[in-house]
Amino acid sequence: MSEKKTLHNLTTPVPPHTKHCLEVIGARAHYLKNIDVRLPHKQLIVLTGVSGSGKSSLAFDTIYAEGHRRHMETLETSYVSNFIDSLERPDVDKIEGLPSVIGIKQEVSSQRTLRATVGTTTEIYAFLRLLFARAATAYSYLTGQKMLKQSDDQIEALLVKTYQDQKITFFSPLIRGRKGHYQSLFAQLYEKDFQKVRVNGRVRNISPSMKLDRYKNHDIELVAGQVVVNKDNSMLLREQLKLAMHYGKGTIMVQGEKDAKPEYYSKFFMDPVTGLAYDEPSPNSFSFNSRYGACITCKGFGEVAYINEKKVVPDAKLSIKKGGIAPIAGYSGDFKYLKEIAMLLKKYNYSLTTPIQALPKDLLNKILYGNKDKNLSVEYIAEEAKGLLGMLMQTNQRKKSLIEDYSDTKICPSCQGARLKKEALSYIIDGKNIAELSLMNLKSLYSWFEGIEDRLDKKQNQIAQDVLKEIRKRLDLLIDIGLHYLHLHRPLQTLSGGESQRIRLATQLGTQLVGVLYILDEPSIGLHQRDNQKLIRALQALRDMGNTILVIEHDEETMLSADYLLDIGPQAGKHGGKLVAAGTPEEFLQQQSATADFLKGKKTIPIPSKRRKGTNHALLLKGCTGHNLRDVDLKLPLNQFICITGPSGSGKSTLIQHTLLPALNEHFGLLTHKPLPYKEIQGLAHLDKLIVINQSPIGRTPRSNPATYTGLFSLIRALFANLPEAKIRGYKPGRFSFNVKGGRCENCEGAGIKLISMDFLPSVRVMCEICKGFRYNRETLEVRYKGKSIADVLDMTVEEALTFFEKHPSISHKLKSIAQVGLGYITLGQHATTFSGGEGQRIKLATELSKKATGKTLYLLDEPTTGLHFQDIQQLLNVLQELVDKGNTVLVIEHNLDVVKVADHVIDLGPESGQEGGYIMAQGTPEKVAQSESPTGVFLKEVLKKA
Numbered sequence: 001m002s003e004k005k006t007l008h009n010l011t012t013p014v015p016p017h018t019k020h021c022l023e024v025i026g027a028r029a030h031y032l033k034n035i036d037v038r039l040p041h042k043q044l045i046v047l048t049g050v051s052g053s054g055k056s057s058l059a060f061d062t063i064y065a066e067g068h069r070r071h072m073e074t075l076e077t078s079y080v081s082n083f084i085d086s087l088e089r090p091d092v093d094k095i096e097g098l099p100s101v102i103g104i105k106q107e108v109s110s111q112r113t114l115r116a117t118v119g120t121t122t123e124i125y126a127f128l129r130l131l132f133a134r135a136a137t138a139y140s141y142l143t144g145q146k147m148l149k150q151s152d153d154q155i156e157a158l159l160v161k162t163y164q165d166q167k168i169t170f171f172s173p174l175i176r177g178r179k180g181h182y183q184s185l186f187a188q189l190y191e192k193d194f195q196k197v198r199v200n201g202r203v204r205n206i207s208p209s210m211k212l213d214r215y216k217n218h219d220i221e222l223v224a225g226q227v228v229v230n231k232d233n234s235m236l237l238r239e240q241l242k243l244a245m246h247y248g249k250g251t252i253m254v255q256g257e258k259d260a261k262p263e264y265y266s267k268f269f270m271d272p273v274t275g276l277a278y279d280e281p282s283p284n285s286f287s288f289n290s291r292y293g294a295c296i297t298c299k300g301f302g303e304v305a306y307i308n309e310k311k312v313v314p315d316a317k318l319s320i321k322k323g324g325i326a327p328i329a330g331y332s333g334d335f336k337y338l339k340e341i342a343m344l345l346k347k348y349n350y351s352l353t354t355p356i357q358a359l360p361k362d363l364l365n366k367i368l369y370g371n372k373d374k375n376l377s378v379e380y381i382a383e384e385a386k387g388l389l390g391m392l393m394q395t396n397q398r399k400k401s402l403i404e405d406y407s408d409t410k411i412c413p414s415c416q417g418a419r420l421k422k423e424a425l426s427y428i429i430d431g432k433n434i435a436e437l438s439l440m441n442l443k444s445l446y447s448w449f450e451g452i453e454d455r456l457d458k459k460q461n462q463i464a465q466d467v468l469k470e471i472r473k474r475l476d477l478l479i480d481i482g483l484h485y486l487h488l489h490r491p492l493q494t495l496s497g498g499e500s501q502r503i504r505l506a507t508q509l510g511t512q513l514v515g516v517l518y519i520l521d522e523p524s525i526g527l528h529q530r531d532n533q534k535l536i537r538a539l540q541a542l543r544d545m546g547n548t549i550l551v552i553e554h555d556e557e558t559m560l561s562a563d564y565l566l567d568i569g570p571q572a573g574k575h576g577g578k579l580v581a582a583g584t585p586e587e588f589l590q591q592q593s594a595t596a597d598f599l600k601g602k603k604t605i606p607i608p609s610k611r612r613k614g615t616n617h618a619l620l621l622k623g624c625t626g627h628n629l630r631d632v633d634l635k636l637p638l639n640q641f642i643c644i645t646g647p648s649g650s651g652k653s654t655l656i657q658h659t660l661l662p663a664l665n666e667h668f669g670l671l672t673h674k675p676l677p678y679k680e681i682q683g684l685a686h687l688d689k690l691i692v693i694n695q696s697p698i699g700r701t702p703r704s705n706p707a708t709y710t711g712l713f714s715l716i717r718a719l720f721a722n723l724p725e726a727k728i729r730g731y732k733p734g735r736f737s738f739n740v741k742g743g744r745c746e747n748c749e750g751a752g753i754k755l756i757s758m759d760f761l762p763s764v765r766v767m768c769e770i771c772k773g774f775r776y777n778r779e780t781l782e783v784r785y786k787g788k789s790i791a792d793v794l795d796m797t798v799e800e801a802l803t804f805f806e807k808h809p810s811i812s813h814k815l816k817s818i819a820q821v822g823l824g825y826i827t828l829g830q831h832a833t834t835f836s837g838g839e840g841q842r843i844k845l846a847t848e849l850s851k852k853a854t855g856k857t858l859y860l861l862d863e864p865t866t867g868l869h870f871q872d873i874q875q876l877l878n879v880l881q882e883l884v885d886k887g888n889t890v891l892v893i894e895h896n897l898d899v900v901k902v903a904d905h906v907i908d909l910g911p912e913s914g915q916e917g918g919y920i921m922a923q924g925t926p927e928k929v930a931q932s933e934s935p936t937g938v939f940l941k942e943v944l945k946k947a
Contacts, residue, residue, distance in 0.1 A: 022063070022517065022548065026093030029061040030054065031577040031825075041097070043563035044539055044549045048595050049580075050869040051839070052572030052825030055552045059519050060103060063550070065090040067101030067517070088767065098517070099548065104504045105521045114301050115289050118495075119438055119488030122507050124474045128488070129283040131467045132434045135460040136427035138278055140271035147269035147278060147426075155265045156241055159254065162263075163229045166256045170227075170240055171198055172248035173275065175220035182220065183211035189222060196223035222247050251277045278423050286427070286434050288419035295420055298412035302419040302489070305378040305407045307389060312368065312406050316357035324356040325368075327392055327406060337391055341367055378407045408673060419489065430455045435489070441649070441914040443484035446475045477506040481538045482531030485649020485913030496695070496863070498525025499648075502535065509538060514546040521836070524555040525866050528647045528895050529939045536561045554869050556599060560585050567593045573797050573825030598870040605874050605898045607947045611925050612884065612904040614640040619683040619858075619889075621663065626676025627654040628918035634660065634907070635923075638686055638858075641884045642891045643903035645936045646921070649913030652893050653862075661860065664690045687889075688856040693844045695862055699832030702751050702765075703739060706818065707794060707828040710847045713737075715811050716828075720790055725783045735780060736790045743780035745771035775829075794829025801828055817850035818843065822868070822875045838866030842876070849879070855887035865896040873898055897943045900936065901926050910935040 022039040032054045039045055047055050069089065119125030138147035150158070159168065174197075175182065189197065190206050197206055198221040204210075212218055224244035227236050244252040251270060253262035264275035271277070279285070287293040287300075294300030314326055320341065323329030328338065342352050348363055356364065370387030382393035389406075411417045418425055418435035425433045430452065437445060449472055453461050478484070481502045492500060501523050508518065524535055536558055543549050543563075551558065559565060565588040567581040581593040589596055597603040614637045621634040629651050636642055644652050654676060662675035667684050698709045707713035717733040720726055726735070735743040738750030748754050748768035752775040755765055767773045774781060774791040781789040786804065788796075796804060798818045805811040818824070821842040826835075835843070841864055848859075864880075865873050877899065880890050884904075892899065900906055906929045910921040921934035930941040 021097055022099075023094075023096040024058070024062060024092060025095070027058055027062045028091040029065075030057040031574050032057050032062070032091075033577040035577070035579045037566065037579060037582075039548065039550065039566075040564055041099070041548045042543065042546060044543045044551070044561070045564045045566065046551050046553050046559050046562040047566050047568065048552070048554060048559060048869070049568035050570075050572050050576065050594065051822060051867055051872045053568045053570075053576035055568050056521070057577070058568065059550055059552055060105065060521070062090045062092050063095065063098070063517070064101050064103040064519050066092065066095050067098055068103075070098070071100070099515055101517045101519065102508065102513075103519045104501050104508070104523075114303070114491040114493065116492040117488060118478075118483075118486050118490045118492065118503060120289070121492055121503055122474055122478065122488075122510070124471055125438065125488050126283070127467050127471045127474075128434055128437065129286040131464055131471070132286050132424075132427050132429065133281045133283045134463045134467075135456070136281070136429045136434075138269040138281070139426050139428055140274065140276050141422045141426045142276050143271055143273045145271050145273055148266070148272050149269050150265060150267065152241065152245065152267065155252075155267075156238060158265070159237065159241070160229055160234075163254070163256045165228070165230055166258065167226060167228045168257075169255045169262075170224040170244035171221040171253035171255065171262055172224045172244045172246075173219075173221050173251055173253065174247070175218055177217045177219060179215060179217055181211040181214040182218070183209070185220070186210040194222060194224075197221065198223060221253060224248075224252070251275065278426075281427065286420065286424050293420050293424050295412060295415035295418070297414035298419070299379075300419050302412055302415065302417040303409040304412050305403060305409050307368075307378060307381060307406060308408045309368075311408075312389070313356055313364075317355055319353045319355050321352040325388070328388070337388055341388065378403055417489075429460075438488040441485050441487050442475055442478050443914065445488070446472070446479060449475070474506070474510050477509045477538070478503070480534050481506055482527055482534045482648060485647075485917075496526045498523060498527060498866075501525070502527075505538060505542070509542055512545060517548045517550065518542060520549070520551045522553055522555075522867060523551065524553060524558055525838075526648060526863060526895065528645075528935065529557075529897060530647065530935060532557050554867075559595075559599065567591075567595045569594060572822075573799060576825070594871055595869070601946065603870070604947065605870065605877065605902065607901055607926075607944070608881075612640050614638055614904065615686075617683060617686040619681070619687065621660055621678055621681050623679030624655055624659050624676070625678070626659050627651065628915055629654055629659070629676075630918040632918065632920055634920070636889065636891065637905055638683070638889045639884065639887060640889060640904035641881060641902070642889065642905045642907065643900050644891065644893045644907050644909070645895060645900055646909030647911075647913050647917065647935050650909040650911075650917035650935070651919075652909055654918075655909070656860070656891070656893055657862070661690075661692065664858070686856065687858050688854055690858050690860070691848050692860045693841055693848065693862075693864070694860075695838065695841045695866065697832055698835065698840045698843050702753060702831040702833055704832035705794070705829045706798075706823075706826060706843055709832070709843060710814050710818065710850065712811060712814050712828065715808075715814070716790070716793060716805075719808065719811070720783060720785060723783055723785055729779075729783070731780075731783065736776075736783075738775040743776055745775055745777050747771065748775070750775050791829075795827055797825055797827050799824040814846075814850045818846040820849060820875075821846045821879055822872045836867045838864070838868060841866065845879070853886055853888075857883075857888045859883055859888060859890045861890070861892045863894055863896075864892055865894060865899055870898070877902055897936075897939060900940060901943050901947065906936070906940075908932075908934040908936045 020041045022041060024037045027035050027037065037058065047059055049055050117125065119128070139145065140147055174185065186197070186206055187208055190208050195206060196203055199212065200219055203223060224247055225240040227233050227240045229237060245267065250268050251264065251266040253264055253275060255262040264270055264272060266277045268280055269278040284290040284292040288295070289300060298304050312326055313324060315324060318324035344367060345351055345354065350359060366387060368387050368389050369381065370390055378393070381390045420435055425435055427433060437448065440448065449468065452468065456464060483499065483502055483506070495503065501520060505520065505523060524532060527535060532555065539549050539551065553559060562585060565583065565585060566579060569576050569578060569580045570593070581588055581591040581596055583591065589600055594603070617638045619636040619638060624632040624634065632655060634655060644656055646652055659676045659678055662673055663678065663681050666675070668690055698704055707716065717736040720736045721731055721733040734740045738744045744750030745768060747770035752768055752771065752773040753765045754768055771777070776791055781791055783789065793801070798815055802812060802815045802819060805815065823839065823842055823846065826839070841861065864876060868876060873896065884890050894900060903926060906923065906926050907920060908922045908929055910917055910919060922929045922932035922937050926940055926944065929937045930944050931937070
């Protein structure tokens with residue numbers, strides 16, 4: 001541990017020691033070097049530095065962790081108090097002046113459910129539901145007629161006016177279009193002395209044994225009574241009406257002497273032509289997360305899953321024995337379902353060794369589904385089918401795998417993606433239902449709400465006034481931070497880390513809290529340069545409310561707009577963890593640090609002396625029309641470094657991720673979703689392989705880590721298993737796996753931590769009290785290589801491991817690949833859940849770099865600069881340029897102008913987002929794009945001028 005410094009010994013400026021500062025003394029989390037920091041309250045503070053230097057250790061693992069711990073201590077309940085002692089104090093001497101803390105981190109696909117949407121997270125959809133429940137007009141989904149709603153007194157007055165001096169019959173609807181014999185219903189009515197019912201339009205006498213055809217649909221109405229409508233019978237009319245309403249549950253049919261058919265009346269919304277009635281609407285009636293509003297078919301998801309038979313049977317030439325049915329490939333003969341399949345095959349004179357293509361289609365369907373319908377929803381297979389897939393779906397350990405690996409989704413045929421019941425979709429405000437509004441992009445939605453009061457009647461305006469104010473305010477906030485292209489039904493799990501973070505930032509702006517410390521992790525991720533000022537203004541607005549904003553950020557414009565800057569470094573890992581510069585932007589630029597050098601222009605990322613011409617070959621994707629694309633023709637010159645850019649929502653992901661990528665996957669025989677519409681693709685013969693390196697997590701649990709993901713851990717476990725001590729004890733490589741019984745700590749099952757559910761609070765991870773986070777039992781840890789146990793190795797940084805394993809080429813080769821992408825500071829056993837999207841992406845890139853190069857490969861990366869300092873970007877670009885030099889093509893989706901300016905070929909989409917985008921505005925070398933007035937060209941021109 002380094003000698004502790006005192007505040008007055010710091011060589012960098014710090015704000016004066018007053019009550020207006022947050023003071024952190026002696027911070028030592030991870031690689032922090034016992035640093036002291038003062039952060040001025042009610043200012044916008046940017047914390048920067050190279051990747052792995054200690055920014056998150058200071059912001060989240062020290063300041064936020066202490067704020068969270070103090071908050072938990074205030075919850076004086078017997079349940080929470082059981083876990084307070086388990087919360088580890090951050091490694092810091094003292095923190096003073098700490099207000100309430102809210103941390104907003106990058107969370108790429110953290111929401112695993114489609115139920116969490118932009119609308120539900122920002123609460124805009126909750127206000128929309130309230131608006132529709134109180135101010136919408138109901139229409140019949142059968143006839144389109146406006147629904148009527150009447151009180152008992154109004155109905156009675158109508159009956160007197162319509163049927164004066166006529167004998168009328170009251171009918172109470174009991175059953176509508178349902179199968180069954182209904183013997184018990186008729187018996188109950190008979191016991192209550194009712195004599196007649198109307199069945200399928202014909203009046204019949206009730207008998208105790210009466211029943212209907214159980215396999216046919218029926219309409220049944222009770223004949224509740226008769227009365228002559230006149231002044232003398234007004235009391236009887238009222239009683240008969242009340243009785244009929246009771247049995248009809250608020251809806252009745254009335255037939256006069258001259259009527260050809262009964263007329264409908266209801267206390268609820270009702271179609272006067274068909275008698276269709278809706279329940280009294282409430283906000284839940286418009287919620288896709290409630291059984292009252294969710295579409296019955298898709299349960300409110302807007303999509304239904306179905307088994308993809310090509311994924312289940314990827315190669316029909318194989319037999320079941322050889323792994324022809326993918327979900328059970330590798331299972332031995334003692335697998336009970338396999339035995340049942342063998343018996344079924346034998347019955348038809350086939351066996352487990354028969355190629356699947358030789359089996360009759362009906363027999364294969366019977367094996368898989370238990371019936372002849374192969375296009376079943378996953379849910380139906382789980383609940384109803386008796387075949388192999390149905391059995392596997394009911395087995396917990398296979399269910400998730402089947403849903404994720406062997407199914408696809410399609411738009412729900414009932415609601416067409418609207419998520420709601422048809423009743424909910426029949427409530428209209430100014431010609432729009434709630435789903436139509438939810439599927440508008442936010443900019444269009446805001447425009448629709450402008451002047452809505454002029455299109456509503458007086459009563460609607462009275463009801464809607466406060467709700468409209470809240471909706472407009474929240475929409476305005478989202479648009480202000482550059483999210484105008486999203487829609488309210490967009491699932492949160494489909495957003496990037498930056499988008500997700502900005503959604504939560506807008507939500508916090510809407511709450512208007514005061515005196516809070518907000519900690520944000522790179523909110524500018526995925527934001528086009530022209531939208532950057534919107535984000536900065538939002539952060540400043542949050543500050544101006546009386547809050548302190550601490551932002552981890554690498555964006556130059558954000559840094560120079562801050563009130564105060566801190567630079568952690570000078571390098572990553574054990575070479576970082578120091579406060580190298582601090583002060584106002586003016587003071588900061590006068591100090592010596594890598595960040596200051598880049599901001600001053602003393603250091604730059606150089607532009608290549610010449611652009612690659614590439615080969616004469618190109619990949620051509622013609623006629624792309626998915627989502628907002630306007631019949632786009634995409635031409636990718638091969639053996640070049642290509643950058644796709646443009647404003648958020650302009651069509652980049654639609655073109656590359658949802659059209660080009662699945663089209664290429666189909667060509668290479670990979671099982672993925674169907675591409676969005678396009679006419680044709682040319683030039684595939686010039687590509688041998690496709691490698692996609694996206695920002696999805698390398699693992700969703702703490703069990704995943706860089707060592708397991710890259711294949712390093714298998715090599716290391718084999719090394720430990722070959723040690724003399726391990727051989728004496730009979731330990732195999734599996735003994736050194738924390739995922740297998742035998743060598744792992746059974747208390748935490750090899751996780752090293754335990755997850756404690758806090759019910760309505762976020763779950764808390766605490767260190768295992770038995771193994772103290774080492775994951776293994778005592779006997780396993782006794783086996784050592786060069787004095788280090790397997791747990792010690794997992795705790796090494798990549799940089800340390802390179803020296804430790806220098807005499808093992810296969811291990812050091814993989815380690816060098818990780819170090820090459822700038823991740824020498826991460827530990828081999830670092831939990832996958834702690835990596836940012838950018839770090840995860842670089843781990844994937846390192847994994848590919850460690851494999852043997854073949855050339856003619858297309859590498860596809862989505863915003864690879866996420867989380868990178870200027871210095872790190874330079875290192876990453878060196879790796880990507882090297883890949884192109886080896887005969888490959890690198891295609892990146894990127895907004896960072898330091899990347900755009902070094903590309904060989906740039907394709908800029910725009911001009912705007914959503915329906916105002918979808919065009920290729922400019923393409924060619926960066927110099928050519930800079931000459932255009934395209935969204936990126938304007939900014940690129942200025943960057944090239946400075947070079």
